[in-house]
Amino acid sequence: MNTPVYPVRWQNDRVLLIDQNRLPNEYTYVEIDLVEDMAEAISTMIVRGAPAIGVAAAYGMYLGAKEIKTTDRDEFLAQLTEIGKTLRATRPTAVNLFWAIDRMEATALQCAGSVAAIIPQLLVAAQQINSDDIATCQAIGAHGVAVLPSSPAKLCLLTHCNAGALATAGYGTALGVVRSAWTQGRLARLYADETRPRLQGAKLTSWECVQEGIPVTVIADSMAAHCMRQGLIDAVVVGADRIAANGDTANKIGTYSLALVAKAHNVPFFVAAPRSTIDFSLHDGSGIPIEERHPSELYQIGETIVCPPGVEFYNPAFDVTPANLIQAIITEFGAFPPAEIIDLKNR
Template sequence: MIPTLEWLPTGVNFLDQTKLPLEETYVLATDYKQVATVIRDMIVRGAPAIGVSAAMGVAIGIQRSQATSLAELTKEVAEIDAHLAATRPTAVNLFWGIAEIRNLYNNLAAKNTPISEIKEAVVARARQMYDEDIAACKQMGANGASLLPKQGTVLTHCNAGALATCGYGSALGVIRAAIEAGHKIDVFADETRPFLQGARLTAWELMKDNIPTTVLCDNMAASLMYQGKIQAVIVGADRIAANGDVANKIGTYGVAILAKEHGIPFYVAAPWSTIDIKTAHGGLIPIEQRSALEVTHSNGKQMTPDGVGIENPAFDVTPAKYVTAIITERGVLTGPYNESIQAFASADTTQPALVEA
């Protein structure tokens, strides 16, 4: 796959996902404010990719700082963190990525480490997180492949593929792994209005891998499920609460209800960093509200009457009772999720405190 993001000597290079599938162009961010803009404007998107992008944003901010003392740099790091944390509130990976670099900085600063060494260390950690994300996606794929049908059609909503991560993908990574294991799988990709991540991005990257893919309008899933044309659903996540409630792209909740009604398994694939054990349930997850222009306009052309009211939440929350299993790089979680998540979390001593906006 073409890299979603890449650390270069000149800055962080991002594949511009707003231009896909018709143009493969890049945006080079040379400071942390430009990285923040890339995240906010969805040039890069998908929770895992946002997390690593935020980490690289903090790292490049520290690397390019002109501070001459640790006190001055510490104040600047707080400003960098706050600026990046204000970009997209729902994806918990954003705050995880910021916290990874912030905590490393704090540890090194507490030891009076020279600024030049701190700069090298934070860049190295951000680049390591990139590699770790790809490894986590491949492990998720290995953990979840056997859950998908040996032969059949799998529905996905939004894009939880290589484009939403640093490579391979979460939900689409499970599909890739199943196909690599010999499963005969076709993919139905919901178009995912209003930003069309399924129609533009999922279809584009699966076709790159020669995986049979059909784009559906969002309102077609129920009919196709009723006809027996869908054997499983798999999606990604932007935040998973401690009780297993899942925040994902708007429309996911409706797909989950339909899957339950038709007896179709509904799987969520996400790295452990997407699980927010400090948020008790989905009702506490902040839901990003995006610009009305995403609804009123398509390819620059106005599609709605002047002055009409617009509602544009970017995400919804699927209650845990609709989720058959949550696939992570650590293993597959099943209900009751408050117990299985806690069991996995109890073995983890590396989770940093989150930096919230």
């Protein structure tokens, strides 16, 4: 398959989500036409990746609005706020979720007229969020290539988790930089961390690369230091789920240790994310909420239990990488040292 991947699509008055829990073995869609089903799809990671979650939540707000049975504007807005609360509770770390819901609620408030006039405007807003994200990712890709090391001529990049088309509306953030490097002849190979415990790198990033013929090598998360010491990695590019105003970045668990390893080996470490991922209300990363997921992700692989009874588990889904380990944050507006992203606040 050499066609673009769109994990969230609007078609025939419903949302089609690529079921990412079934990849890479099955490429199937889940049809969503109720807001409660969208909330479940987000929480169970049928759809995942901060920008993709935001797009899905925007459509969820529209689907929920259609279900509201009142013509009273104030009552409609109150119920829409409750729908937003339900969606906000699904994944606490990904700030794009909250950003998209805020934008949908603002659209409803700003739309003059009846409930009947508001509802179609919510669909327009969700579709705009969808299309904007694709354009944003393409811009991130272009800016990212521009700040990658100038030598060697063809680079070997390392990424963690999946920040590709599957994690966005299409094209990707970190993997968008990889895609752009590939199309411009700057990429020799992508190394993809397997990304325990859910294996998004092994399952999803590698799947995307195979679809497009991008050379990809999957490594265990614990192999990154060895690969860097062997000179196999020229730069690291990762995505983000929330970035504080000072540049501290929350991303998939294991990103922090990867950044430390990169620093120790003098390998530049980049974060690629849209401006909507920056939470300017947080001074630093200490305020970023970290989602903790069910321990079965650790003790079970498929149907196989890999730990003995009686073991305790700790399964945070994200960690926070301090800004001083990040060379630049690549956005649709350009690449910035972490200390300068505050300049994007009014963009």
